[in-house]
Amino acid sequence: FKTRILVLATVLSCTVAGVAAAADVKPRLIRFGYGLNEESVQGRAARHLAQELEKISGGKLKMRTFGSANLGSDEQMQSALVGGAQEMMVGSTAPLAGMVKEFGVFDLPFLFNSEKEADAVLDGPLGQDLLKKLEAKGIVGLVYWENGFRNMTNSKRPITRAEDLQGIKLRVMQNQIALGVFNTLGANAVPMPFSELFTALETRTVDGQENPITTIQSSKFYEVQPYLTITRHVYTPWVVLASKKWWDTLSPEEQKLIRQAAASSRDFERQDSRADSTKAMGTLEKNGMKINTVTPEEVARMRQKVQPVVDKYTQELGPELVKQLNDEIQKARN
Ligand code: TF8
Numbered sequence: 001f002k003t004r005i006l007v008l009a010t011v012l013s014c015t016v017a018g019v020a021a022a023a024d025v026k027p028r029l030i031r032f033g034y035g036l037n038e039e040s041v042q043g044r045a046a047r048h049l050a051q052e053l054e055k056i057s058g059g060k061l062k063m064r065t066f067g068s069a070n071l072g073s074d075e076q077m078q079s080a081l082v083g084g085a086q087e088m089m090v091g092s093t094a095p096l097a098g099m100v101k102e103f104g105v106f107d108l109p110f111l112f113n114s115e116k117e118a119d120a121v122l123d124g125p126l127g128q129d130l131l132k133k134l135e136a137k138g139i140v141g142l143v144y145w146e147n148g149f150r151n152m153t154n155s156k157r158p159i160t161r162a163e164d165l166q167g168i169k170l171r172v173m174q175n176q177i178a179l180g181v182f183n184t185l186g187a188n189a190v191p192m193p194f195s196e197l198f199t200a201l202e203t204r205t206v207d208g209q210e211n212p213i214t215t216i217q218s219s220k221f222y223e224v225q226p227y228l229t230i231t232r233h234v235y236t237p238w239v240v241l242a243s244k245k246w247w248d249t250l251s252p253e254e255q256k257l258i259r260q261a262a263a264s265s266r267d268f269e270r271q272d273s274r275a276d277s278t279k280a281m282g283t284l285e286k287n288g289m290k291i292n293t294v295t296p297e298e299v300a301r302m303r304q305k306v307q308p309v310v311d312k313y314t315q316e317l318g319p320e321l322v323k324q325l326n327d328e329i330q331k332a333r334n
Contacts, residue, residue, distance in 0.1 A: 214277050
């Protein structure tokens with residue numbers, strides 16, 4: 001008799017918990033914006049996120065994805081999230097530095113040597129602390145996706161030394177550190193949203209840009225940029241964000257499901273980005289790009305050249321933060 005009561009009690013409580021959880025998830029439509037096109041790593045990971053969320057919520061949490069900056073540039077979407085006009089997005093950390101200046105650490109050049117080091121820092125204490133800082137500004141930071149190591153393209157000449165950047169109008173992401181780094185390397189840095197970049201390259205408003213090869217491929221920059229120089233000068237992440245105004249209206253169960261789907265999209269995206277990256281070089285070559293790799297000696301020279309900028313921004317970002325970053329990289333390296 002005793003065991004029967006126990007079994008009954010267990011069945012009952014499970015049912016109650018099940019019902020409670022289901023009732024805690026309401027039918028919702030989530031708008032998710034991103035800047036690259038649908039054929040990009042961003043596009044594939046956005047679709048993965050939407051499918052995963054729909055699956056684990058039993059079809060209740062539906063996500064509609066908008067690529068090609070159809071909901072606006074990264075900056076515009078950030079503002080829409082803060083205001084509560086849009087639910088979710090993915091974008092670069094660089095423009096977030098205007099809101100939480102510490103995100104600028106990822107624009108410091110020549111920090112990471114490998115994707116593995118980047119993963120460790122982003123998923124470790126430093127990366128997670130930075131996400132938490134966003135909440136006070138009205139944004140919930142969920143997970144980091146890989147954007148990747150950035151390389152330079154331009155329409156003028158192969159870059160073999162920093163001096164080759166002289167006179168090249170180079171579009172950079174919108175923050176002070178990126179601007180300082182590329183001006184110091186010798187280029188004429190022009191900050192501009194990504195959504196305006198292809199046209200600017202096509203019309204020669206700018207001569208060049210820098211992005212990971214996955215993006216150079218998916219955005220078809222090879223159509224307007226004959227030269228690709230492998231520099232791997234900086235590793236920049238993407239970050240999946242939610243509007244805090246909206247997030248606070250969700251039940252804990254709904255928040256849990258979104259976090260779970262976001263974690264799944266992170267793992268999917270990083271794997272996909274790395275696989276795509278190894279294939280992209282061949283595609284770019286086939287499409288006529290002239291590719292050169294900067295020598296390790298020249299990388300060392302470039303690194304030396306930008307050291308004053310790194311020193312300046314180490315002071316501005318906080319020497320402790322930059323020390324923590326370097327310590328976490330060292331730990332991952334060993
Ligand atoms: C850039 C970034 C872009 C992203 C994307 C549009 O150059 O590398 O990939 O911001 O979300 O702006």
